[in-house]
Amino acid sequence: MGHSRADKAQTHERLVEAAATRFREKGLDGISLADLMKELGLTHGGFYKHFASRDALVAEAVEYAYTEGERTVAGLVDDQGQFDLARYVDFYLSDSHRDAPGSGCAISALSADISRRDEDTRSRYRQQLDGIFTRIGASFPGDKAEQRKQAIALMTRMYGAILIARGAGNSELSNEILQTVREQLYAALPNQA
Amino acid sequence: MGHSRADKAQTHERLVEAAATRFREKGLDGISLADLMKELGLTHGGFYKHFASRDALVAEAVEYAYTEGERTVAGLVDDQGQFDLARYVDFYLSDSHRDAPGSGCAISALSADISRRDEDTRSRYRQQLDGIFTRIGASFPGDKAEQRKQAIALMTRMYGAILIARGAGNSELSNEILQTVREQLYAALPNQA
DNA sequence: ATTATCTATAGATCTATAGATAATGC
DNA sequence: ATTATCTATAGATCTATAGATAATGC
Numbered sequence: 194m195g196h197s198r199a200d201k202a203q204t205h206e207r208l209v210e211a212a213a214t215r216f217r218e219k220g221l222d223g224i225s226l227a228d229l230m231k232e233l234g235l236t237h238g239g240f241y242k243h244f245a246s247r248d249a250l251v252a253e254a255v256e257y258a259y260t261e262g263e264r265t266v267a268g269l270v271d272d273q274g275q276f277d278l279a280r281y282v283d284f285y286l287s288d289s290h291r292d293a294p295g296s297g298c299a300i301s302a303l304s305a306d307i308s309r310r311d312e313d314t315r316s317r318y319r320q321q322l323d324g325i326f327t328r329i330g331a332s333f334p335g336d337k338a339e340q341r342k343q344a345i346a347l348m349t350r351m352y353g354a355i356l357i358a359r360g361a362g363n364s365e366l367s368n369e370i371l372q373t374v375r376e377q378l379y380a381a382l383p384n385q386a
Numbered sequence: 387m388g389h390s391r392a393d394k395a396q397t398h399e400r401l402v403e404a405a406a407t408r409f410r411e412k413g414l415d416g417i418s419l420a421d422l423m424k425e426l427g428l429t430h431g432g433f434y435k436h437f438a439s440r441d442a443l444v445a446e447a448v449e450y451a452y453t454e455g456e457r458t459v460a461g462l463v464d465d466q467g468q469f470d471l472a473r474y475v476d477f478y479l480s481d482s483h484r485d486a487p488g489s490g491c492a493i494s495a496l497s498a499d500i501s502r503r504d505e506d507t508r509s510r511y512r513q514q515l516d517g518i519f520t521r522i523g524a525s526f527p528g529d530k531a532e533q534r535k536q537a538i539a540l541m542t543r544m545y546g547a548i549l550i551a552r553g554a555g556n557s558e559l560s561n562e563i564l565q566t567v568r569e570q571l572y573a574a575l576p577n578q579a
Numbered sequence: 580a581t582t583a584t585c586t587a588t589a590g591a592t593c594t595a596t597a598g599a600t601a602a603t604g605c
Numbered sequence: 606a607t608t609a610t611c612t613a614t615a616g617a618t619c620t621a622t623a624g625a626t627a628a629t630g631c
Contacts, residue, residue, distance in 0.1 A: 241620090302498075308553045319555075357545055373538045419595090435610075591621105603606100
């Protein structure tokens with residue numbers, strides 16, 4: 194079997210990571226605990242030594258996905274170490290991001306599911322969304338209020354585009370949507386310093 | 387019991403209608419056949435005299451929701467009988483549309499679920515989305531290609547806004563998103579004739 | 580001795596089917 | 606006679622728990 198305390202911590206982490214991927218791919222109800230444990234080569238009985246309930250795993254996995262998203266954004270910097278908004282748009286509206294929701298933005302992948310969850314989950318979601326508006330807004334000129342409006346404008350366009358591009362699968366229409374919105378957003382980006 | 391052929395046709399229709407509502411509210415897997423039948427005052431055993439499978443109901447219910455959406459759009463006309471795009475934006479980004487997905491736009495309510503379904507469902511979705519771009523595009527000036535780009539621009543913004551407004555529930559942030567995007571879209575509407 | 584994981588299972592829920600019941604409609 | 610709906614249930618699946626097993630770690 195093999196089960197040191199270090200193993201347990203690692204199993205916990207691997208569970209959260211696998212869940213964060215599968216939940217974004219298949220939805221928060223889209224994978225069973227048995228299948229998830231099987232994916233790690235474990236049996237389902239051991240699950241509750243790691244989490245009090247399935248909901249507890251959901252909470253940790255969503256948290257993990259949020260943090261992963263923040264790291265992705267933080268890594269998109271230009272030569273001067275400034276956040277590169279154009280690269281973010283490129284990534285966000287790419288075919289690969291559309292086709293791999295499991296490693297992509299949690300907001301677009303999980304908003305519909307989260308809107309059907311409890312208030313705690315939605316409250317945490319609001320906090321995350323608010324932080325995104327603040328971080329993205331910083332790339333725009335103007336005062337805080339104007340920056341925030343620009344961030345809301347940009348993000349709603351990307352969320353809407355990837356939502357329907359995913360609904361349309363990998364298709365001509367889906368590619369058209371992504372490309373069209375990419376072009377429109379390039380035109381709306383602030384001039385680079 | 388009461389069960390004429392007319393009753394059967396009515397039961398079928400009521401099932402599709404109730405499913406179209408609950409699926410948009412709770413997701414395509416969010417309500418069981420037993421609960422759906424109970425909602426109509428029926429027991430679950432009779433379901434399969436109406437549909438070959440649960441998936442068959444999903445297909446009909448999604449179809450129903452699409453058609454309902456088209457009727458809603460078709461009803462938004464101004465004094466001259468022209469489609470009133472401003473009223474559409476108003477309706478789409480309203481608090482009431484956010485809070486009542488069951489009677490609202492099927493695209494924003496079901497895109498995430500549909501992206502996880504079979505190719506037939508996604509193919510039908512593409513057809514619906516393409517039709518929406520054509521109909522909405524007709525309100526914009528320019529050639530077909532330009533109209534289509536404008537329609538994609540408008541619709542992605544509305545889809546993205548309602549997606550995250552719903553994730554954020556009925557909250558200050560949610561209201562801010564809806565209001566901000568409404569204002570931005572008013573400014574982008576074509577001048578009325 | 581402790582504990583991470585495994586085996587086994589309880590209890591709930593879900594889709595689907597079989598056969599009974601009570602109306603309709605020829 | 607036909608059939609829309611009901612009762613009952615099979616079979617699958619899911620979350621959660623109990624107790625056994627085989628390692629770790631004092």
